[in-house]
Amino acid sequence: MTDTTATPTSVAVPAQAQAQAQTGRGSAEPGRQAPDGLPATTQPPQPPPATAAGSDSLTARQRVALLLLLGTQFMLAVDFSILNVALPSIGAGVGFSEGHLQWIATAFALPSAGFTLLFARVADLTGRLRLFMTGLGLLVVASLVGGVASTPAVLLAARVGQGMAAAIATPAALSLLVTTFPEGPARQRALGLNGALLPAGFTIGALIGGLLTQYLSWRWAFLLNVPIALAILAAAPRVVTDGRGETGGRLDVPGALTVTGGLVALIYGISTGGEDGWGRPVVWITAGVGLALLVAFWRIESTSSHPLASLAVLRRRAVGGGNAGGFVIFAMGSAIVFLLTVYLQELLGYSAMVTGLIFGVPGAAAFTAGIVAPRVLRRISPRTTLVTALFVQGASAVALAFVDLDRTSLTLVMVASVLGFFGHALGIVGFLVTATADLPDDEQGLATGLATMTQQIGLTVGIPILSAVVAANAAGAPGTLAADEATLDGIRMALSIDGAVTIAAGFAVAAILPRLRTRTAHTATDAAAGRTTG
DSSP, rough: OOOOOOOOOOOOOHHHHHHHHHHHHSSSSSSOOTTTTBBBBBSSOOOOTTSSOOOOOOOHHHHHHHHHHHHHHHHHHHHHHHTTTGGGHHHHHTOOOOOGGGHHHHHHHHHHHHSSSHHHHHHHOOOOOOHHHHHHHHHHHHHHHHHHOOOOHHHHHHHHEEEEEHHHHHHHHHHHHHHHOOOHHHHHHHHHHHHHHHHEEEEEEHHHHHHHHHHHHHTTHHHHHHHHHHHHHHHHHOOOOOOOOOOSSOOOHHHHHHHHHHHHHHHHHHHHHHHTTOOHHHHHHEEEHHHHHHHHHHHHHHHHHSSSOOOOHHHHHHHHHHHHHHHHHHHHHHHHHHHHHHIIISSSSOHHHHHHHHHHHHHHHHHHHHHHHHHHHSOOOHHHHHHHHHHHHHHHHHHHOOOOOTTTHHHHHHHHHHHHHHHHHHHHHHHHHHHHHHHHHHHHHHHHHHHHHHHHHHHHHHHHHHHHHHHEEEHTSSSSHHHHHHHHHHHHHHHHHHHHHHHHHHHHHHHSSSOOSSSSSSHHHHTTTOOOOO
């Protein structure tokens, strides 16, 4: 679980155009709204190229581009989790106190979530490949600095640099992925692999971190990025086609300042509350400032002639509902992984490496889900896929709430985690397809930026909120056995809350999202006849 293709049937697009010509209803009436909330086109759709929505075949260049872009996403997913199991060794190596180790994770999370939307817009204005390369270059420098750091300040600076690199490269990579492959089977296949690799990256990151820490040094968790990023930097300009979504636009500076400041302040407040307790004034002050800045951002965007985030896009039910579902998928999914890590290591006594190996099995289930996701999307709508995934992930969390202090509970952990990771990866693909569907290229930077921001914020806020439930329950328990039982009760309670929130989100998303289908042959025929499918 995040902590992250089969070959779909081809669509006969020329037949679709022919059907439109025969029925005379291929174009919409003026002012008529399409089912997803956008004005319907007044011209019949033109047949795309052979490798577009009507075909699932990829050229050699597209395959290499897919490898590079997915490799980047996988590397950044690994970066998010690779240091988690190495925190005690890092603390001893550079002089961190135990109470400040969480800042190694927070220093990455703040910029990676707070600056994502800003750089998604910058990518639209300056070029996505350029931003992608810039982010990878910064990742190389930050990883080198982290690998040789000898003081806490230098290490934290390196983590901030890595988080900023993720904020720059991740939305650019996802935007390039979406625009490289036209909407339809090819894009679903690419997003399916992306959905498979995200949870796999988080899972494998924990395993790699354990292996590197045990057999080499925690410093290799940083240095491992360098050769991979350099190889991608060398190859990407040769095969990845750049795209600038908008010409003549300019950056909305007030909007950029308010949304970035608001997100950073809000995430800082939530992270600090989860780590140090919710009673501290700084928690509520920073969270309140963050919310106020986000309200100001919304007002600025409603009047700006060049908004950072078009409210017309934000108000689309597919965009809003898709991102809402994605947020819960990531927030509650990452919390499950954290809670299980605490359970396996602190209560059952497994090592970091064994814990990583245990997560490898559900990680394989997540990868399988990403592979089969395009087939699922051909048969049911993205809306149904996302809603079903929320129910499956929520049911998994509820089942995990029945774990005990006995190692026989490992069977329950494995079975429920396989189910949950499968649903989680399926939900990622459904979320990405829903949140980016039916948007022109000049809005894909914003759409993918919103999706990436949703992912990063979800990964950041889910853990501190539910870990606070565990900490509050375990506080003051006398004796080791009593403390273990109190921690177990806290984990059970947190998992129950996790499951309830996820299932409730499934019902909410089902009510919010429009009933849309993917571009299969069936829906192409319906569109040609001027009918609304769903």
